[in-house]
Amino acid sequence: MRLLALTALCLTAAACTTNGPDHADRMISPILVTVEARDDYTFAKPEIARVTHVDLDLELDFRAQSVGGTATLDIAAAPAAEEIILDSNGLQISEITAVDGTHLAYTIGATVEGKGEPITVRIGEARRITIDYKSAPQADALQWLAPEQTAGGEHPFVFSQGQAINNRTWIPTQDSPGIRQTWQARITAPAPLDVVMSGILQGEPIDAGGSRRAFSFEMDKPVAPYLIAIAAGEIDFRALGPRSGVWAEPATLDRAAAELVDTEAMIDAAEELYGEYRWGRYDMIVLPPAFPYGGMENPVMTFLTPTFIAGDRSLTGLVAHELAHSWSGNLVTYASWRDGWLNEGVTSYLENRISEVVFGETRAAQERALSYAGVIEAVEELGTQAPETTLLTPEALDPLNYNSAITYDKGALFLHTVESIVGRERFDPWLRSWFDRHAFEPATSAMFLADMRANLIGDDRALEQRLMLDQWVYGTGIPANVKRPDPQAFATSDAAARAYLADRTLDARAWQGWSAAEQMRFLRSLPEALSAEELALLDRTLSLSTTGNNEIKFLWLEAALRNRYDPAVAQAEAFLSTVGRNKFVEPLFKALVDEGDWGFPIARRIYDRTRPSYHSYTRSKVDQVLKVKD
CATH class of the missing domain: 1.25.40.320 (Peptidase M1, leukotriene A4 hydrolase/aminopeptidase C-terminal domain)
Incomplete structure (x- = not known):
C-alpha cells in the first residue's frame, strides 16, 4: 500500500492574505503539498507564498528578440510570510516594487542547470508587487522568426512554447503546474502584426504610438503557468463555427480552415461525453513550421503545427487531442511533472473517444491498435522491468525526458482497460464527475486512484482485483488484464503486408483506398x-x-x-x-x-x-x- 502523503497542506484564499484590489473574487485553486505533488522543477515554496494572478504589460521587440515591461503579481501568503520565491531563467530584472511604489529588496540566486535561478523577493506586508524586467535574447520559450522563415516572407513572427518549464524565460512567476494563476496582459507589437494569446481578446487593438498597436487579453480562470502563450505575426482569422475559428498566415489559412471543418462537431462530442466546455471560445493558430510539437493545448488558443494539414483531414486526431486537453490537463492539471500520464494519457483516451463519435468506430479502432502497438514496441525495447515503463515517473528518472509511448499510449491503454472491465455506462459518468469534482485544481496519481476507488469501485473487492490499478500506475511493463485491440482493425493492410513479405506484391489502387492509419500500419510492417x-x-x-x-x-x-x-x-x-x-x-x-x-x-x-x-x-x-x- 503506497503512502499518499507525509504532509497534506492546503493553501487557499481562506488561509492566506492578499491585497490585490481587483482580484478578490477570482477562483484560487488549492496547492497540495504532498509527496506526489512536490514539484522538483520550481524554486517556489507555495505553502508559504504563492502567485495567484499575473498582470503583464509588455512590448515585443523583434530587433532585440526580447520582450520587456512589467509583471504585476498578486500573492496569497501565510500571515507571517516575509518573502516569496519566483522562478527565472535568464530574466533581466531592473527593479521590484510594492503597489505603493516602495522598492523591495530581492536576490537572484545561482543558476541551476536545467532549472534556472530563484528570485527571492522580500515582500514584508506587500501582497501585490510589480517587476520591471525583460527577457534575455534567445529565451528558450520564444522563437523569433525572420520574414524569410514565414510563408509570407514580408514580416517577422514570434511564438512561445511554455511547457514544460520554459515560461520562466519570459515571465517572472512561479512556474509550476500546480500553482494555478489567473492572468491578463497588454501587449504592444509593430503594425501590421496581429497578436494572439491563450486568453480572451478584450476589444479591438488600439493605437499605441510609434506605429505600434496594443492588444489586451484576459484569462479569468486559474491555469498552470506553462499555459500562458503568445504568438504574433502576419496572421488572419477564419471562423469555423459559433465558438471556434483558426488563425494562420494568409498563405496557409484556406488549407488550414478546410482541414479543420470538424472542429465544432468535436467540441459537441466532447461536451456530450465529459461535460461543459468551460473556456468560452476554442480557437487555434497554425504556426510556421518551426513549431517543435504537433500541438500545444493553450486554453482558448491551441497552437498547431502545419504538418497536420494533409488535405484529407486524416491527421485531425491531433485537434481532437488538443481539444480534449480542455478537460484533461487544462481543467484538471497534474501537480507534478512526474504525473505526465495524468495529462497526456487521459487526454489520449479522450481523443480516441471524440474521434469515435466524429469519425466512426473503424477509425477509432485503428488508432487504438496503432497506440497499442506503440506501447508493445516501447516495452520490448525498454524491458518489462524497466522503471521507464511506469506511468508515474520514479524519483530516479527525469520526468521531462519521457517516452511518449508510455506517457501517452500506456496511459490511454490503462483507461481503455478500465472502461472495458466496468463498462461505459459506469465509466463515462465517473470520468465526467472526476473533471467536475476537480475543476481548476491540480491533481496527482494518488488522487486519481483514490477517486476511482471511492466513486467507481466502491466496496467491490473483486472489481478492485480485476482492475489492477496499482500495477498500471506504479508498476512496470503491461499488466495482464490489458485490453487488446480488435484483431480485425487492420485485416486489410496486414494481409497486404504479408503478401509483400511473401513475394513483394504491391497494389497501388488498394493503397489509395486505405485510411492513413492503414497506410502507416503497412509501412511499419516493412522489413528493417x-x-x-x-x-x-x-x-x-x-x-x-x-x-x-x-x-x-x-x-x-x-x-x-x-x-x-x-x-x-x-x-x-x-x-x-x-x-x-x-x-x-x-x-x-x-x-x-x-x-x-x-x-x-x-x-x-x-x-x-x-x-x-x-x-x-x-x-x-x-x-x-x-x-x-x-
Whole structure:
C-alpha cells in the first residue's frame, strides 16, 4: 500500500492574505503539498507564498528578440510570510516594487542547470508587487522568426512554447503546474502584426504610438503557468463555427480552415461525453513550421503545427487531442511533472473517444491498435522491468525526458482497460464527475486512484482485483488484464503486408483506398532491411516521396535513410528544411547518424544549414544526436 502523503497542506484564499484590489473574487485553486505533488522543477515554496494572478504589460521587440515591461503579481501568503520565491531563467530584472511604489529588496540566486535561478523577493506586508524586467535574447520559450522563415516572407513572427518549464524565460512567476494563476496582459507589437494569446481578446487593438498597436487579453480562470502563450505575426482569422475559428498566415489559412471543418462537431462530442466546455471560445493558430510539437493545448488558443494539414483531414486526431486537453490537463492539471500520464494519457483516451463519435468506430479502432502497438514496441525495447515503463515517473528518472509511448499510449491503454472491465455506462459518468469534482485544481496519481476507488469501485473487492490499478500506475511493463485491440482493425493492410513479405506484391489502387492509419500500419510492417530496388518500387508504386501526408512521408524517409537510399537524401533535406516538428526532425537525423560514414556527413551538412530555423527544444534534441556544442 503506497503512502499518499507525509504532509497534506492546503493553501487557499481562506488561509492566506492578499491585497490585490481587483482580484478578490477570482477562483484560487488549492496547492497540495504532498509527496506526489512536490514539484522538483520550481524554486517556489507555495505553502508559504504563492502567485495567484499575473498582470503583464509588455512590448515585443523583434530587433532585440526580447520582450520587456512589467509583471504585476498578486500573492496569497501565510500571515507571517516575509518573502516569496519566483522562478527565472535568464530574466533581466531592473527593479521590484510594492503597489505603493516602495522598492523591495530581492536576490537572484545561482543558476541551476536545467532549472534556472530563484528570485527571492522580500515582500514584508506587500501582497501585490510589480517587476520591471525583460527577457534575455534567445529565451528558450520564444522563437523569433525572420520574414524569410514565414510563408509570407514580408514580416517577422514570434511564438512561445511554455511547457514544460520554459515560461520562466519570459515571465517572472512561479512556474509550476500546480500553482494555478489567473492572468491578463497588454501587449504592444509593430503594425501590421496581429497578436494572439491563450486568453480572451478584450476589444479591438488600439493605437499605441510609434506605429505600434496594443492588444489586451484576459484569462479569468486559474491555469498552470506553462499555459500562458503568445504568438504574433502576419496572421488572419477564419471562423469555423459559433465558438471556434483558426488563425494562420494568409498563405496557409484556406488549407488550414478546410482541414479543420470538424472542429465544432468535436467540441459537441466532447461536451456530450465529459461535460461543459468551460473556456468560452476554442480557437487555434497554425504556426510556421518551426513549431517543435504537433500541438500545444493553450486554453482558448491551441497552437498547431502545419504538418497536420494533409488535405484529407486524416491527421485531425491531433485537434481532437488538443481539444480534449480542455478537460484533461487544462481543467484538471497534474501537480507534478512526474504525473505526465495524468495529462497526456487521459487526454489520449479522450481523443480516441471524440474521434469515435466524429469519425466512426473503424477509425477509432485503428488508432487504438496503432497506440497499442506503440506501447508493445516501447516495452520490448525498454524491458518489462524497466522503471521507464511506469506511468508515474520514479524519483530516479527525469520526468521531462519521457517516452511518449508510455506517457501517452500506456496511459490511454490503462483507461481503455478500465472502461472495458466496468463498462461505459459506469465509466463515462465517473470520468465526467472526476473533471467536475476537480475543476481548476491540480491533481496527482494518488488522487486519481483514490477517486476511482471511492466513486467507481466502491466496496467491490473483486472489481478492485480485476482492475489492477496499482500495477498500471506504479508498476512496470503491461499488466495482464490489458485490453487488446480488435484483431480485425487492420485485416486489410496486414494481409497486404504479408503478401509483400511473401513475394513483394504491391497494389497501388488498394493503397489509395486505405485510411492513413492503414497506410502507416503497412509501412511499419516493412522489413528493417530493404534494397535500393525494393525502395524504388515502393516509392514508384505508392508515391511515398510525393505524399501530402507528413506522417507517411516521415515513415518513408526513415526507412529510406536507414537503408542508405541515395535518392531519398535530397527528399530528406527538403523535408528537414521545411519541417521543425521534433517528432520528425530528431528521428531522421538519428537515422542518418546511425548510418555512420555514409549518413553522418549528410546529417552534419543538413543540420549546419537548418539548425537556426529550429526551435530551441528541437535544437537541444538534435544537438544530443550529433553531439553538437554551441
